[in-house]
Amino acid sequence: MLLSTDFYTRSDVTLVARELVGKVLFSNIDGKLTAGIITETEAYCGRDDKACHANNNLRTKRTDIMYQNGGLAYIYLCYGIHHLFNVVTNIQGLADAVLIRGLYPFEGIAEMKQRRKTSFDNLCNGPGKLTKALGITTHFNKTNLLEKTIWIEDHGIKIKPDELNISKRIGVEYAGEDADKLWRFYVDSVSL
């Protein structure tokens, strides 16, 4: 079932990040349907989180998307090379987002292999890798996740509490004490 606006607009971005693990991210791009079960996420908050692009309510042309109502895609270019995919959460005016960092390939695996030119285990095990596997680029920034271009479904996959790992976020050492926030959620494996 397609995730609704109500799922995304909740006020606790860490809760949304936690619950996105186990959901299924789809894309229908260039006529190819691809999907993966979300295995890793990170939460970013526009208030009191120096790791967030919209920290201290910084509002620029780039971060404006994060201030919109939850349920939109925030996709940006990282290191000039990698397209990173985020889900905008919270209500309009409060800039929160969840970075999708890993997937377990689920559908369109042949197409993913063609896009990535690598083996199954390495198709989507990284934030820059999964966007390439799914054909997601900054061209799709601000896409509405309720439309069937990029969307997320609940397939009833349950993550047991003891299967969900929690840690510091990756690659945000520049954020000072906020780098210590335990806002990364991931599973080591998925059971279908």
Next chain:
DNA sequence: CTAACGATTCGCT
């Protein structure tokens, strides 16, 4: 206009 710098990945040592 200029300069610094990334929410990463890959290949080589």
Next chain:
DNA sequence: GCGAATCGTTAGT
């Protein structure tokens, strides 16, 4: 483990 690749965003002149 280390460094290059590569370019849009941001802040400051």
